Amino acid sequence: MKPMLDSNKQEYEKIITHNDFDGMVSASLCTWVLKIHKVTFAGPLAITRSQITITEKDVVCDLPYPVQCGLWFDHHEGNLQELALRKIDPKLIPGRFDLKPSCSRVVYDYFSEREELPLYFLKAVEEADVIDSFSYASIEDWRRETPGKIIDLTLKAPFQSAEDQASYMRNLVQQIRDRSIDEVSHLDFIQRRLRQYREEEGRMLRMIQDASYFIEQDGKKEVVVIDLTRYQRRPHLIKNLAFLIYPEALGVLEVYNLMDYQGVKSNHLGLSMSLSINGNRQGQSKNIGEIMRTLNIGDGHPGAAAGQVRCNSKQEMVRKKKEMLNQIFKLWSSQ
Helix, strand or coil: CCCCCCCCCCCCCEEEEECCHHHHHHHHHHHHHHCCCEEEEECHHHHHCCCCCCCCCEEEECCCCCCCCCEEEECCHHHHHHHHHCCCCHHHCCEEECCCCCHHHHHHHHHHCCCCCCCHHHHHHHHHHHHHHCCCCCHHHHHCCCHHHHHHHHHHCCCCCHHHHHHHHHHHHHHHHHCCHHHHHCCHHHHHHHHHHHHHHHHHHHHHHHHEECCCCCCCCCEEEEECCCCCCCCCCCHHHHHHHCCCCCEEEEEEEEECCCCCEEEEEEEEEEECCCCCCCCCCCCHHHHHHHCCCEEECCCEEEEEECCCCHHHHHHHHHHHHHHHHHHHHHC
16 A cells, blocks of 8 residues: 555646647646646746746746745646756756656656555556657558647647637646546537547648648658748648658658747747658657757757747848757757
8 A cells, every 4th residue: 555645745737738728738637636626827938038927835846946936846848947057956946857758647646656646647647658759650640640749649639719728728637546447539519620620630730731841951751840930820730740740750840930928929929830740650769859959949859859949020031040950950960
C-alpha cells in the first residue's frame, strides 16, 4: 500500500497549465489529488512575460518555472537550462522536473508514489506520452483516432473566443478527472468539436499546399517551410498536416508575423518547428530545441520548438526571414 499524501498538506488555490492535451491531463491529475477546482490555461510566453499572477498557492504544469509557485511540474529541457541561467536548483522546487515524454507522466509518477490513483488515468497518460512527443510508428498510426487523439483534435479546431476556449478546456479537465478518456471521447460536446475539426482540416491542408516550399539549399527536401507572412493574421493551422502532403520530409517550419497588443500585424516574426514521424525515429540526431537555443530566439523539445525574431521594418522582416531560414537549415544540416 502506498503512503497517502500528508493530510496537513498545503492548500492550493489554482492550477496554471499549458493549453494542450498534455496540459489537460496534467491538470486533471492535479485536480483529482489536490481537490482544486480553479484552472487557468496559458502558453509559455504568458509565464516568461509574467502576464499571469502566480503565488505560492498555485500549481504550474507543463510551463516554464515562474518567479514563484507552490508546485511545479515540467519536462522541457529548455526550461531546465533556463533555471540554470537563473541559478535555481530544480531539486529545491516543490513538485518535480523530469525529462519524460510528457508532463502528464511527470505528474502521474509524482503522485502515484504518494497515493493510489484511479486506473483510468494511466491510459490518459500513455496517450499524452505519444501525442506530446509525436512518437508514432507511421503516418497511419498518427492518423488513427484513439480516444486521446480525438480529444487532442478537438483542441485544435478554432474557438469563437478566448472565453469559449477556456470554458471548453475547464469542462474537459473535469471530465478527464472523473472518467476514462474513452468515455470522454464519446461525450456529445467532444463529438461536436471533432466534427468541427474535420471540417477545418480540408481548409488547412489546402492552405499548407498553397503556402509551402523548400529553400534552395534543401536539395533533399528535408524541411517543409510554411510561410504565412503574406496573411494579415496568422491563419489557424496545424503545421504537422504538411506531412500528409510531404510524407518523406523530416521536419516542418512555420513562419508567420506576430500580432501586437492591439491585435494588429507586426513586422516581428514567429517560428514554429517540429520533426516528422520519420524525423523522430531512432537513429535520427535532430534536436530542434537546441537549434532555437543556439540562435537565441526560442526554446522547445528535441522534436518541437518555437522562437521569435524582432524586426523594425517590413524590409528588415523580409531580410531576416531569409537569413533565419538559412541559419536554421545550416544548424539542422550540421546535426
